[in-house]
Amino acid sequence: MSMKNDYFGKPINRVDGYAKVTGEAKYAAEFNAPNLLYGYIINSTITKGEIKTIRTEKATALAGVVKVFTYKNRKNTAWLDLKYADMDAPPGIPFKPLHDKKIRYNSQPIGLVVAESFELARYAATLVEIDYDTEDHHTDLMANLDAARKPKKGLASFFKPGPPKPKGNADEVFESSAFKASGKFIHGMEHHNPMEMFSSTVMYEEGGKLTIYDKTQGAVNSQLYVANVFGKSFKNVRVISPYVGGAFGSALRPQHQLFLAVMASLDLKRSVRVSMNRHQMFSFGHRPYTVQDTHFGADRAGKIQSLNHTAIGETSRFEDYSETVVNWANMIYPSANVSLDYKLVPLDVASPMDMRAPGGVTGLHAIECTIDELAFAAKIDPIEFRMINYSDHDDSSGKPYSSKDLKECFRQGSESFGWHKRNPEPRSMKRDGKLVGWGMAVGLWDANHLPARAECLLRADGKLIVSSATADIGTGTYTVMAQIAADGMGMSIDNVEFQLGDTKMPFAPIQGGSFTAASVGMAVKAACLGLQGKLLKQAKKLKPEMFKGTTTDDVEFANDSIRIKGTTDQVLSLSAIVAATGQKEIKSRNTGFPRVLKQRKYVRCAHSAVFVEVEVDEDFGLVKVTRMLNVVAAGKIINPKTARSQILGGMVWGISKALREETIMDHRFGRIMNSSLAEYHIPVNADINKLEVIFVEENDTIVNDLQIKGIGEIGIVGVAPAIANAIFHATGKRINNLPITLDQLM
Numbered sequence: 001m002s003m004k005n006d007y008f009g010k011p012i013n014r015v016d017g018y019a020k021v022t023g024e025a026k027y028a029a030e031f032n033a034p035n036l037l038y039g040y041i042i043n044s045t046i047t048k049g050e051i052k053t054i055r056t057e058k059a060t061a062l063a064g065v066v067k068v069f070t071y072k073n074r075k076n077t078a079w080l081d082l083k084y085a086d087m088d089a090p091p092g093i094p095f096k097p098l099h100d101k102k103i104r105y106n107s108q109p110i111g112l113v114v115a116e117s118f119e120l121a122r123y124a125a126t127l128v129e130i131d132y133d134t135e136d137h138h139t140d141l142m143a144n145l146d147a148a149r150k151p152k153k154g155l156a157s158f159f160k161p162g163p164p165k166p167k168g169n170a171d172e173v174f175e176s177s178a179f180k181a182s183g184k185f186i187h188g189m190e191h192h193n194p195m196e197m198f199s200s201t202v203m204y205e206e207g208g209k210l211t212i213y214d215k216t217q218g219a220v221n222s223q224l225y226v227a228n229v230f231g232k233s234f235k236n237v238r239v240i241s242p243y244v245g246g247a248f249g250s251a252l253r254p255q256h257q258l259f260l261a262v263m264a265s266l267d268l269k270r271s272v273r274v275s276m277n278r279h280q281m282f283s284f285g286h287r288p289y290t291v292q293d294t295h296f297g298a299d300r301a302g303k304i305q306s307l308n309h310t311a312i313g314e315t316s317r318f319e320d321y322s323e324t325v326v327n328w329a330n331m332i333y334p335s336a337n338v339s340l341d342y343k344l345v346p347l348d349v350a351s352p353m354d355m356r357a358p359g360g361v362t363g364l365h366a367i368e369c370t371i372d373e374l375a376f377a378a379k380i381d382p383i384e385f386r387m388i389n390y391s392d393h394d395d396s397s398g399k400p401y402s403s404k405d406l407k408e409c410f411r412q413g414s415e416s417f418g419w420h421k422r423n424p425e426p427r428s429m430k431r432d433g434k435l436v437g438w439g440m441a442v443g444l445w446d447a448n449h450l451p452a453r454a455e456c457l458l459r460a461d462g463k464l465i466v467s468s469a470t471a472d473i474g475t476g477t478y479t480v481m482a483q484i485a486a487d488g489m490g491m492s493i494d495n496v497e498f499q500l501g502d503t504k505m506p507f508a509p510i511q512g513g514s515f516t517a518a519s520v521g522m523a524v525k526a527a528c529l530g531l532q533g534k535l536l537k538q539a540k541k542l543k544p545e546m547f548k549g550t551t552t553d554d555v556e557f558a559n560d561s562i563r564i565k566g567t568t569d570q571v572l573s574l575s576a577i578v579a580a581t582g583q584k585e586i587k588s589r590n591t592g593f594p595r596v597l598k599q600r601k602y603v604r605c606a607h608s609a610v611f612v613e614v615e616v617d618e619d620f621g622l623v624k625v626t627r628m629l630n631v632v633a634a635g636k637i638i639n640p641k642t643a644r645s646q647i648l649g650g651m652v653w654g655i656s657k658a659l660r661e662e663t664i665m666d667h668r669f670g671r672i673m674n675s676s677l678a679e680y681h682i683p684v685n686a687d688i689n690k691l692e693v694i695f696v697e698e699n700d701t702i703v704n705d706l707q708i709k710g711i712g713e714i715g716i717v718g719v720a721p722a723i724a725n726a727i728f729h730a731t732g733k734r735i736n737n738l739p740i741t742l743d744q745l746m
């Protein structure tokens, strides 16, 4: 069987770019139905307690208000907690909107006003009068650390393993180490703020058949949730999500607006849309507030002897959301003495949720800042220190990496950045009256491959339609899958269309964990090979003399044709084959299976080395990231243009995490104080200067046949510690709490 390489590795423009910039691309809140109703969510204003009274008369008295839903009149939904679960649910009982009068966290949805217009629903919501019985709440992680306990295990633990068992005696060896570094690292809570806010438009058909346009990273996941919770058969719930205006974790789980829109639609037998506003985007999941402690020790030669890393994160009272925060240090740095611990404190908050490289971003910050400090204590250059402690093995499992070209990242990165010009002394570099600092850090993220399905359908007009129920959250799925399919069939990419985001399409897992390119890519490849087999069979019928006795090894697919290998005249165009069958199309649905037996002998990760230059104005405590270079080793890169954009996005978000982003809660009220883009700081153009990306290509046939590791998350991982290390180099100050704000610097 043949796979060409005309498009793989080429910087193809985004195939969905035109639709996106012209507004042709439609998002969940932009699909319209006749007589559409609009829902507006009412959120709790207290943090813990019960609804005492809820009076809806004034709201329902308005002409055009159809109904106000509360826990009192919500129709029966599934009573089994299990049914509320979704593919990304942590252990516990998912939050059930309007389930009872209990208030479990501030801003939880407690009502839905449904009206003929959005504005009317929003106004009517202000007329709903609610009295509460309040109870004492606890939302402050730092004030409740004594409640820390081990996380419960569940299905999600497969992707989020707990820390490995301790080795040797980390504490004792740390104490006697020649060089020591330790730190306490506090990360604030962060909320997702994608451009597109959460919306669901539910189209109601006679008999209760639903077509749902939902903002989701997994149409199948939303379908599963709705079917289970509302007791509907899968064939009566179709979820469509062709475009997603950013997500990176927030749309892995179905959000409240989906539940509420479906509930209202089924009750009223009408089509309903529910959209969140920006403020309501803070009424569900977040990157958890986390506190970490590190104690790392090295011998005289700079060899690490001891690694001790503990983390405590927050979770809700109803689910044990956990992250892999502390597992990474010993995966990067071999050490005979290792002690890792991860605990949770349940609080009266919404369940935290995945946000780009969950856990890795947090853990690597503490690890890479401590390594920088340890190198400084040993008076060894930070890159040299990492080379002294370099390994091709993951020391925590003892398994080799399927590939790891971090060394080459260091080499190309230091050369391109000019690292040799760095004066190791803090406060030694200056420019225009400002302190200049150069720092670096390592990033690490899993390269996973999950089973997924795809369909290849070739039409008589020569167009290839490839589909899979995956998502494109802006990462480039449409484009890279078209590239893989065009190569797979030896076709021009202009004749290939990739479709996604529809439960009618073959199954794909949620788009996340940096596993989509590999998983769906391998499904597309499998479907191409399946279609090739079918086409050869037809070709034999059509031109028996030409293809007699040939197997798939004897033919190749090129120029939108099939031909006998090595010939130019023994050719048959693909469209002619379809046309000759008298059918409209020939199609093949196939599964891309991971090679589990081969993979399990290895640890599979993408690596990066991040280099940062900062300018610090000490008078004002201002930090400017003047340049940053991210050198990424992530197997083969399908599309250097979209891949670069992915990494740039991660770098901008990393700057945000290091210097800007934080959800501030007033713990007296358990209420978020900055739930708007006016007060939730993210970088603006003026904060972003020179950003550069280098890809170090790796050969890796273990991860999958396409050699794809995935790059959705690796781009952000090492950024915050590289910035913090650069700030240390500039100022001599170690600031371990993120974001690094001016008050901490002055």
Ligand code: MOS
Residues within 6 Å of the ligand: 217, 247, 248, 249, 250, 252, 354, 355, 356, 357, 358, 511, 512, 513, 514
């Ligand atoms: Mo990612 S946090 O798995 O969207």
